[in-house]
Amino acid sequence: MNTAERKTRILIVGAGRGGRTLIELFGEDPAITIVGVVDLREDAPGLELARTLNIPTDKDFRKFLYNPAPDLIIDVTGNPEVAHQLNHMKAPESEIVGGMAARFMWALIQERRQKVLLEEKYRRILESIGTEADSEFIIGSSQEMQRIAHLVDQVAPTDSTVLIRGETGTGKEIVARAIHRRSRRAQYPLVTVNCTAFSENLIESELFGHKKGAFTGAVSAKVGLLEHADKGTLFLDEIGDMPMSMQAKLLRFLQTGEIRPIGDVNSHTVDVRIIAATNRNLEEAIKNGTFRSDLYYRLNIFTIELPPLRERREDIPLFAYHFLKLAIAKTNKKVDSISTRAMDYLCHYDWPGNLRELQGVMERAVILCNGPQIEPEHLPISVQKEPPLLPLNQPFQEARRQLLNRFEKEALQHLLRETGGNVSQAARKAGLPRRTFYRLMVKLNIDPSRYKQNRTR
Helix, strand or coil, X not given: CCHHHCCEEEXXXXXXXXXXXXXXXXXXXXXXXXXXXXXCCCCCHHXXXXXXXXXXXXXXXXXXXXXXXXXEEEECCCCHHHHHHHHHHCCCCCEEEEHHHHXXXXXXXXXXXXXXXXXXXXXXXXXXXXXXXXXXXXXXCCHHHHHHHHHHHHHCCCCCXXXXXXXXXXXXXXHHHHHHHCCCCCCCCEEEEECCCCCHHHHHXXXXXXXXXXXXXXXXXXXXXXHHXXXXXXEEXXXXXXXXXXXXXXXXXXXXXXXCCECCCCCEXXXXXXXXXXXXXXXXXXXXXXXXXXXXXXXXXXXXXXXXXXXXXXXXXXXXXXXXXXXXXXXCCCCCEECHHHHHHHHXXXXXXXXXXXXXXXXXXXXXXXXXXXXXXXXXXXXXXXXXCCCCCCCHHHHHHHHHXXXXXXXXXXXXXXXXXXXXXXXXXXXXXXXXXXXXXXXXXXXXXXXCCCCCC
């Protein structure tokens, strides 16, 4: 075998919980061969796992020391006599790691493993949602966002009007672009209009166009954005802020498909799909007389509600690494990962600005980071604040229930992030029986598969 292709040979001495964890980790690495697992106890958990994986086991480590010698011997027994014997009897080319060094190595491996898992998860989701042109549309792995991805796939091939609702910064325009790219209109323009960017007098001219001399300052004819979007899609962002007079004209277009530039006496038809978005409560606006009910019913044929980031915290690591990659490309810096502590702060923060705020925080962190890893000190002070201990506006019993559920959910998610979705490892770290840990996951609707790589081999 070529030297560059030779696998690293590892001998594990001690098959308790630590030894079993090492078997689980190294058994997944195609560059490593575990030559043997040794323990005096026949019922040691690591020996049982090794046998199921067809890894040689024994009570005596001496049979594994030569012909050929292992590259690395990991001693997790904590027994000084065993350590002395291994040092005395090992082959010169074998290295030994034991005691505190073994635990330190394990911590580094787990940190690296978490980063690799998140990057692989990010890559798989990009592949699953379409072409490279869709790389901004990162939907996340939460149940709600998977449902939204399904809605996008269902409505995209149709010509139906879509209304996207959600707080500022939740990614409404990104969803609109994803719908357009998956539609039969993808080869034609997607034209975006922010309804708050134009005054009441200008927005009609922007949408419908005008003839030369139609009003003071109209020194030449102008083609409207609806005509620019012919055969394509018009995205009306912040539709809830559109002036009432313009709402009536938009309603007429939705009913007839006809446009008439200002100053023209003739109308003509364009073929445009409308996608609208708002962060406003349109039902309340209708009651207040600031939004037309008939336009609302025309727009509300197919609605997609985007949840705020605080309601899908399990997606935060994925988005954080996505924005980390964008920031690295923009700043031309090399940052490899986000520390576990920094990620915990990101996952606890409520993100009033949602994805837009998270993207800004990650870009700032990359600018401040002078090493390979984002640390808590690179995050804004507001993000580093610990969450409030109690929901003080609730009755005592309800507050206690909410606090307990929040603690349980955040604790389990943290442990699953640390262990890459390995339920057995997470349960051991929590000091809970695996069955109890599993019941808590079911109760809190936590899916461990969101935290680990789908294995294809």
